[in-house]
Amino acid sequence: MNIWxxxxxxxxxxxxxxxxxxxxxxxxxARRWNPYYYxxxxxxxxxxxxxxxxxxxxxxxxxxxxxQPLMKxxxxxxxxxxxxxxxxxxxxxxxxxxxxxxxxxxxxxxTVYAMLxxxxxxxxxxxxxxxxxxxxxxxxAVIVDPIVDFRSVFNIDLTGVYExxxxxxxxxxxxxxxTAIAFLYGVVVPRVSKRAAxxxxxxxxxxxxxxxxxxxxxxxxxxxxxxxxCGYLPKLTAVGWFILLLSTVxxxxxxxxxxxxxSIESGSGYKRLFESQDFIGMxxxxxxxRISAAQGxxxxxxxxxxxxxxxxxxxxxxxxxxxxxxxxxxxxRFMLEYGSIGVLVWVxxxxxxxxxRPLEGISARWAFGVCLAGFxxxxxxxxxxxxxxxxxxxxxxxxLVAPKRRVR
Numbered sequence: 076m077n078i079w080x081x082x083x084x085x086x087x088x089x090x091x092x093x094x095x096x097x098x099x100x101x102x103x104x105a106r107r108w109n110p111y112y113y114x115x116x117x118x119x120x121x122x123x124x125x126x127x128x129x130x131x132x133x134x135x136x137x138x139x140x141x142x143q144p145l146m147k148x149x150x151x152x153x154x155x156x157x158x159x160x161x162x163x164x165x166x167x168x169x170x171x172x173x174x175x176x177x178x179x180x181x182x183x184x185x186t187v188y189a190m191l192x193x194x195x196x197x198x199x200x201x202x203x204x205x206x207x208x209x210x211x212x213x214x215x216a217v218i219v220d221p222i223v224d225f226r227s228v229f230n231i232d233l234t235g236v237y238e239x240x241x242x243x244x245x246x247x248x249x250x251x252x253x254t255a256i257a258f259l260y261g262v263v264v265p266r267v268s269k270r271a272a273x274x275x276x277x278x279x280x281x282x283x284x285x286x287x288x289x290x291x292x293x294x295x296x297x298x299x300x301x302x303x304x305c306g307y308l309p310k311l312t313a314v315g316w317f318i319l320l321l322s323t324v325x326x327x328x329x330x331x332x333x334x335x336x337x338s339i340e341s342g343s344g345y346k347r348l349f350e351s352q353d354f355i356g357m358x359x360x361x362x363x364x365r366i367s368a369a370q371g372x373x374x375x376x377x378x379x380x381x382x383x384x385x386x387x388x389x390x391x392x393x394x395x396x397x398x399x400x401x402x403x404x405x406x407x408r409f410m411l412e413y414g415s416i417g418v419l420v421w422v423x424x425x426x427x428x429x430x431x432r433p434l435e436g437i438s439a440r441w442a443f444g445v446c447l448a449g450f451x452x453x454x455x456x457x458x459x460x461x462x463x464x465x466x467x468x469x470x471x472x473x474x475l476v477a478p479k480r481r482v483r
Contacts, residue, residue: 087121089205091189092471095182095463096209096259098245105229111178114463118181122188131195139191140184144427145470149183152176152420155413162385172387172412179460186467187431190474194433203266210259210275214282216244217252221285242285246464253283253291254452255464257298261445261472264302265437269309276308290455294448301444372402376410383414389457405453405460421453424460428473436477445472 094100094117100110126132140146156176163169216225220242229247246252260279264272276299283295302308375384375392384392389408393401402408409417425446432442449469452459459465 085193085202088189088193088471088475091117091121091185092206092262092467092475093209095186095467096213096255098247098255098464100463101247102229102245111174111181114178114181114185118185122185132192135188135191135195139195140187143187143191144430145183145187145424148424148427149180151423152179155416155420156386159383159386159413162382163387164385165387165391168387168391169385170387171390175458175461178463179466182460182463182466183470186470187474190471193476203263206259206263207267207271207275210256210263211278213245213252213256213259214278217242217246217256217282217285218244220244242282242287244282249286250288250290250456251462251465253286253288254294254456255462255468256282256286257291257295257448257452258445258465258468258472260295261298261448262468262475264298264307265305265441265472265477266475269307272302272308276302290452294452297448297451298444301441301447304444305438305441307441368401368403369407372404372407372411376407379414381414383410383412383417386412388412401457403455403457405457408457421459422450425449428470432473433476437473442473445469 100113103113104110122136126136153176156173160169160173163172216223225244226247243249243252244256246255256279260275263275267275279295280299283291299308303310372389372392378384389402389411392411402411405421406418409420411417413420428449429442429446432439449459452465456462459469
């Protein structure tokens with residue numbers, strides 16, 4: 076295999092993962108056009124135009140991709156959406172839903188294509204340096220966000236002071252940012268040494284904690300647990316646990332100094348370190364909009380449990396029924412639109428992703444852990460399939476080739 080072709084395969088994977096994990100489509104769209112345009116340009120350049128000049132690329136598309144379980148899942152999603160369109164009652168929501176579906180198709184096709192291109196070119200594993208860089212940049216952006224305020228830098232308009240007091244980094248929205256970092260952590264951990272993985276784990280915990288996203292922390296802790304089970308992290312001795320605990324205490328204690336000297340405002344995310352007990356308390360949980368939204372979505376689903384309300388209804392329901400708040404649950408979203416079969420859509424995606432893992436390098440336990448984390452994330456969000464900075468690292472954490480080493 077020509078060494079330049081191998082380098083090219085790595086470059087394609089880097090371009091795709093970097094484009095989405097740095098949220099470049101959203102950042103560019105803040106200046107001009109829509110994120111879909113930039114996603115479409117990337118898809119056209121790599122998956123449509125590039126195969127004209129590359130025989131290897133044509134083999135990936137004609138031989139490798141049709142056999143991938145995720146391609147069958149995309150076909151299922153497309154068929155269900157076409158059938159569900161017949162039951163749709165709101166044209167504006169239908170147009171929006173098909174736009175989101177097109178985004179999902181483009182994101183998944185582009186990512187799977189890039190992952191398979193690396194495998195086709197015979198790489199033993201994809202070198203992790205760029206992915207480590209992505210993870211560090213994304214994590215640091217969240218940590219310094221209360222000081223830098225990236226929303227203002229990129230002219231991103233998010234209403235609500237509460238959002239400003241939480242780190243969103245390059246993803247702007249804290250819950251989405253925390254989940255994106257958690258899955259990006261899932262990309263790098265199986266592909267680095269145990270010591271490096273331990274350091275990156277501490278960085279991930281620090282960044283996700285500052286998003287104050289309960290769902291993101293749960294997702295991250297699941298991945299950390301499976302990293303320990305699979306042997307990707309070193310086993311800690313009593314001294315190791317003491318050092319970890321001491322470092323955590325010093326980090327939390329130092330936040331008060333940081334907040335008092337560097338914070339841009341009194342509502343800084345660092346100040347919220349000392350309000351976190353209220354954030355996770357029962358009173359805060361009882362006021363969480365996700366719970367009431369899920370209850371309302373379930374009631375609406377039960378009104379049409381067999382065939383659902385039609386394509387795009389979840390967006391209509393959010394705007395017209397639930398004061399602009401979506402169901403915050405991927406299962407409920409698809410159940411609202413497709414009926415009872417919708418409960419299987421995201422589950423089948425995760426099953427397909429698990430079956431798409433490389434035969435060597437990625438532990439079956441690790442792939443299961445990533446998919447489990449993906450299922451938990453879906454219980455707190457209704458638009459994972461349109462958020463490339465979450466969907467792409469979720470796919471890459473399982474499909475990107477990794478070192479052939481002893482794993483459990």
